[in-house]
Amino acid sequence: MSVRMGVRPRHVTMVAAATALLAPGCAPEPAQTEEDEAHIRGHAAGMAAHHLCAGVFVVGRDYERSVEEVVAQDIRPFDRFDWQDDFEYAVDFETRTASVSGDGLRTQYAEYNGDQGCTILPAGLEDVTFEPRVVERLSPDPAVTAWPTGDVAAYHDPPPSEADMAALGAALDWAMAQSEHNTRALVVVYAGKILGERYAPGFTRNTPQISWSQGKSIASALVGAAIQAGHLDVGLDDPAPVPEWQGVDDPRREIRIRDLLNMSSGLDFLNLGSDPELRWTHAHEHSRIYFEGIDVFEHAIDQPMDTLPGAIFRYRNSDPLTAIRIVRQAVEARGEDWLTYPQRILFDRIGARNYVLETDAWGNFIITGYDYGSAWDWARFGLLHLWDGVWPTPDGGSDRILPEGWVDFVSTPAPGAALRNYGGLFWVNRGGAFPRAPEDAYWAAGAMGQYTAIIPSRDLVIVRLGPSPGDHGAYMSDIIGEVTAAIDR
Structure with a gap:
């Protein structure tokens, strides 16, 4: 089963240019051709494919509904992802893949591999090169094991006398009310146990x-x-x-x-920050690992x-x-x-x-x-x-x-x-x-x-x-x- 959608959020023109962030001689060549522009936009599409895949399969939202929800809540509103107005996206629940495509772009794919999460597939690979592993969780059953290894007696009961619980509750409520920050989980642990917590709708203490x-x-x-x-x-x-x-x-x-x-x-190892004209370029060595589908260990040591x-x-x-x-x-x-x-x-x-x-x-x-x-x-x-x-x-x-x-x-x-x-x-x-x-x-x-x-x-x-x-x-x-x-x- 596949779900495909197209959206029309803001458009950001991506042109790589030398800036003061770069030392002399280190600036990338300006991307002036349509081919260069497509290459840079393809990096944004690759990161979006990863986030769509992980938002659906790793975080574990309600499947079909989650596809549009992830784009609307986790990707499209944020400048750092540079979602383009021509991007279209799809999630295939049988192959457990997500894809993002756009005008003139090679479709970018991310594949869900169970306990290894989602992986951007580089050009030329239709699958990861390793055998995914089931990662067994071997801790004792949390329902019958005492905190902190388990969940039993995780909370202060009663609260410690030095804690003003009304003031703490007001502080947590204030933090959650700052809607521009999109806080989804907030936990306070004091003297070894949980003293207060808050969660946004749809998220729990165990939501990855x-x-x-x-x-x-x-x-x-x-x-x-x-x-x-x-x-x-x-x-x-x-x-x-x-x-x-x-x-x-x-x-x-x-x-x-x-x-x-x-x-x-x-x-x-160049870190070019979040400048929109540079962050998707090949020269941004620090962030290539998030959008290019490269061997990150070899990239680091080389x-x-x-x-x-x-x-x-x-x-x-x-x-x-x-x-x-x-x-x-x-x-x-x-x-x-x-x-x-x-x-x-x-x-x-x-x-x-x-x-x-x-x-x-x-x-x-x-x-x-x-x-x-x-x-x-x-x-x-x-x-x-x-x-x-x-x-x-x-x-x-x-x-x-x-x-x-x-x-x-x-x-x-x-x-x-x-x-x-x-x-x-x-x-x-x-x-x-x-x-x-x-x-x-x-x-x-x-x-x-x-x-x-x-x-x-x-x-x-x-x-x-x-x-x-x-x-x-x-x-x-x-x-x-x-x-x-x-x-x-």
Whole structure:
């Protein structure tokens, strides 16, 4: 069964041009021909095909109704997707594919592969090159297992005396009422249990939602968990074991694990931001992974250097992707299955049952943006870090998942972060990025306002999910400010 529709939203002309964002000699050639224009618009169509596929199959809306709903609610309203007035879209529920086409474009396809989510199919491929895996969720039954691994007794009952529940309720209601931010899930965890939560219609605590670059923080945790388990035999200050970088005269052999996690590798990996004239171009190396259907791991490592490792923090997908490639190689060298590894080594151990880490056509996790998690998944992920990487087990024991000192590392500003705003694939508040948050706050953050904030001094984790087009940083700062004000410590 297939559903096909055409819509007529706004049109954005895409012309690649050199701007001040680019260093001299690095600017892409202007796209002046119809062929160039079609190529650039095709990238927008590819990303739209992915989002349509994932919005229907991964998030799990009511099928036929969801097709138009995803375009109307998740893609068309947002400038970042550049939906074109000639785009048409289709979802085939038998082949579990989504497609987007337009005048003069090669139709772009995304394919749903179960627990590996949706994958953009590059030209020349009719299917992914790997065998999709069923990722079993092996945590104990949440209905009969105590929080935090299960759902039993997840809430404070009664609420702690220091919490002004009326003020907290008003803060959460205010946050949900800011309709321009499209908040779909908001959860406050205090002193280890849930103190308050709100959900938009159609979304629940277990609905997987696109979390964008919050996945970078998952990448950090996976590196830490692999080290703690002895599956990855490296330390933070060891050189990154990337075989392609080990030539005698290759400066990349000096890049450390620490540098990758601090996003300070020195790799020349252009991030051209969201300028509408540049964001869909081939030169935008940082974002190509989201719209071109390329091998994201090879794309990440196949870059020269343009500055010394550790010197400068620069927000670039190359670094976390390289870190996860290192984990993949170590895991597969042990004869273990890569596609189920994150669930086994991390998610099962904290009772997170709804994460979906999407892959490219070669089975590489696009963990820097194409990851889906539910509000309670992220609450548990935040608690793992609040509790210094140690998880209380259902039998009353404890499980050290992250190495001792790991949380201190990820929540400490990178030496190259001049604004003291970035740590080990987490954003940090030491430089006051969120004025209304305590200085020790740090957070996983993703595009369009996805946040899991961890505030050790207040024993708090705050999760916010949903596609916000506005100034979501100020909005999240206000949420944290109102919540902390409602709990008098």
